[in-house]
Amino acid sequence: MNKVITISREFGSGGRELGRRLAEALGFAYYDREIVEEIANRSELSVHYVNDILEHRPAFSFPIHTGTSFVMTEAIWNPTQTVYMAQCQILKEMAEKSDCVVVGRCSDYILREFEPLSVFVYARMQHRIERCREKRPDEERTDRQLVRMIKNIDKHRAKYYEFFTARKWGDKSHYDICINTSAIDVKDAAAMLADYVKSTSTPKIST
Amino acid sequence: MNKVITISREFGSGGRELGRRLAEALGFAYYDREIVEEIANRSELSVHYVNDILEHRPAFSFPIHTGTSFVMTEAIWNPTQTVYMAQCQILKEMAEKSDCVVVGRCSDYILREFEPLSVFVYARMQHRIERCREKRPDEERTDRQLVRMIKNIDKHRAKYYEFFTARKWGDKSHYDICINTSAIDVKDAAAMLADYVKSTSTPKIST
Numbered sequence: 001m002n003k004v005i006t007i008s009r010e011f012g013s014g015g016r017e018l019g020r021r022l023a024e025a026l027g028f029a030y031y032d033r034e035i036v037e038e039i040a041n042r043s044e045l046s047v048h049y050v051n052d053i054l055e056h057r058p059a060f061s062f063p064i065h066t067g068t069s070f071v072m073t074e075a076i077w078n079p080t081q082t083v084y085m086a087q088c089q090i091l092k093e094m095a096e097k098s099d100c101v102v103v104g105r106c107s108d109y110i111l112r113e114f115e116p117l118s119v120f121v122y123a124r125m126q127h128r129i130e131r132c133r134e135k136r137p138d139e140e141r142t143d144r145q146l147v148r149m150i151k152n153i154d155k156h157r158a159k160y161y162e163f164f165t166a167r168k169w170g171d172k173s174h175y176d177i178c179i180n181t182s183a184i185d186v187k188d189a190a191a192m193l194a195d196y197v198k199s200t201s202t203p204k205i206s207t
Numbered sequence: 208m209n210k211v212i213t214i215s216r217e218f219g220s221g222g223r224e225l226g227r228r229l230a231e232a233l234g235f236a237y238y239d240r241e242i243v244e245e246i247a248n249r250s251e252l253s254v255h256y257v258n259d260i261l262e263h264r265p266a267f268s269f270p271i272h273t274g275t276s277f278v279m280t281e282a283i284w285n286p287t288q289t290v291y292m293a294q295c296q297i298l299k300e301m302a303e304k305s306d307c308v309v310v311g312r313c314s315d316y317i318l319r320e321f322e323p324l325s326v327f328v329y330a331r332m333q334h335r336i337e338r339c340r341e342k343r344p345d346e347e348r349t350d351r352q353l354v355r356m357i358k359n360i361d362k363h364r365a366k367y368y369e370f371f372t373a374r375k376w377g378d379k380s381h382y383d384i385c386i387n388t389s390a391i392d393v394k395d396a397a398a399m400l401a402d403y404v405k406s407t408s409t410p411k412i413s414t
Contacts (some may be wrong), residue, residue: 117390122379172329172379176390183324183383188407196391196399 003028003099003201004116005193006108008161008175011153012128014186015121016103018179021190023101026197031094032103039086045079053083054105054160055153084164104157108175109165117197120175121189125150127182210235210306210408211323212400213315215368215382218360219335221393222328223310225386228397230308233404238301239310246293252286260290261312261367262360291371311364315382316372324404327382328396332357334389 005022009015016032023030036054040047088110094100095114102111108118123131129146133139141149158169172178179189212229216222223239230237243261247254295317301307302321309318315325330338336353339346348356365376379385386396 120379124380170379172327172377172385172387173331175385176387178379178382178385180379180383184403185407188403191406192399192403195402196395199398200392200395 001114002095002097003197004095004111004114005101005197006111006116006118007101007103007121008108008119008169009104009121010123010128010170011150011157012131013121013123014131014181015119018119018121018181018186018190018193019101019103021187022193022197025190025194026099026101029094029098029100030103031091031100035087035090035094035102035105038090039083042086042090043079043082045083049079050083053080054087055156080160080163106161106164109161109167117177117193118175119193120170120172120178122170122178122180124180124182208321209302209304210404211302211318211321212308212404213318213323213325214308214310214328215315215326215376216311216328217330217335217377218357218364219338220328220330221338221388222326225326225328225388225393225397225400226308226310228394229400229404232397232401233306233308236301236305236307237310238298238307242294242297242301242309242312245297246290249293249297250286250289252290256286257290260287261294262363287367287370313368313371316368316374324384324400325382326400327377327379327385329377329385329387331387331389 005019005028007015007019007022009018019032020030022028036050037047039045040050043050045053084106087105091102091105091107091110094102095111095116102116108116125147128150129143132141132146132150161167161169167174177193181189184192212226212235214222214226214229216225226239227237229235243257244254246252247257250257252260291313294312298309298312298314298317301309302318302323309323315323332354335357336350339353339357368374368376374381384400388396391399
């Protein structure tokens with residue numbers, strides 16, 4: 001069985017960067033936005049719309065933009081479930097293909113049969129605000145606007161996760177390790193996890 | 208400033224073993240039961256009674272056994288606070304003395320000015336039951352009795368912690384890293400943390 005690492009994260013905590021660095025350090029495949037693109041391809045919904053379902057707003061709250069002229073009936077009537085079903089299929093295919101690091105998208109739950117190392121990344125609000133400013137220096141938002149945006153995205157992530165998994169998003173009991181990037185630098189956290197994975201991996205026997 | 212690592216833990220999760228291994232790997236002082244003994248010495252309460260206040264039952268629920276014939280008035284009227292005050296003083300003295308690993312006893316909060324690496328160790332109930340059986344093979348308890356005991360100890364730890372810190376015990380936002388020992392072996396977790404601490408420590412400049 002391939003080695004799978006799933007990264008769940010609070011918005012602005014640096015979970016995505018941690019995942020990317022970890023994949024690089026281990027030489028694993030890295031899946032993040034590629035998942036959204038592949039879901040869009042298969043469900044025939046636009047990348048923008050899929051991303052909105054996954055990250056920003058509940059389904060049905062704004063018009064569907066389709067990527068092609070043909071729209072599946074299921075996608076019209078239940079786009080959130082269509083997206084979730086495509087997501088399950090794609091994630092499992094990715095995990096079957098090779099060792100990988102997957103960021104977000106309920107991957108810790110969907111890939112549970114692969115016994116992933118499931119990581120949750122979080123940080124204090126002030127740290128997340130500073131990180132958002134650093135990543136998007138051109139965006140002019142007040143601290144209050146940033147806090148509102150961060151809380152909204154997390155709220156929707158939690159809602160989406162809880163709807164499909166019946167688990168509480170961010171509850172440490174569902175993860176193997178939770179890392180606070182206000183205290184532990186993202187680079188150091190990635191190096192630490194990479195060393196752990198290397199030291200505990202059984203070398204594959206070539207057949 | 209000395210390097211301080213605090214280990215908070217659910218009962219039966221292996222947090223104590225993790226702390227001991229970590230201290231050994233780093234060559235740090237290790238404080239655990241020594242704290243109870245020192246509190247007993249200074250407060251003139253018995254070790255057994257101090258331990259009961261810290262771990263098992265609310266104060267005032269059973270008679271005080273003193274270690275000496277002289278009993279301080281404060282210890283009679285408010286043993287829990289007497290224990291807490293002694294605990295604060297002792298922990299700070301220990302942290303000022305050398306690099307150290309401290310297990311339990313609200314150390315993450317009491318030593319916050321030392322900016323410790325604060326670790327929370329937890330595990331699934333089944334794992335904790337198995338660990339309890341392994342550690343005390345002669346004790347004959349049913350699973351139900353063990354679950355009741357584990358829950359009771361954790362309940363009291365939470366109550367004690369929350370009373371003195373106004374923080375929720377086990378809430379990941381108060382810790383730098385949370386480790387699930389159902390998934391990550393205690394030895395591996397200790398090695399991982401030791402490597403992290405070594406890699407991020409600034410060598411001391413001798414004067």
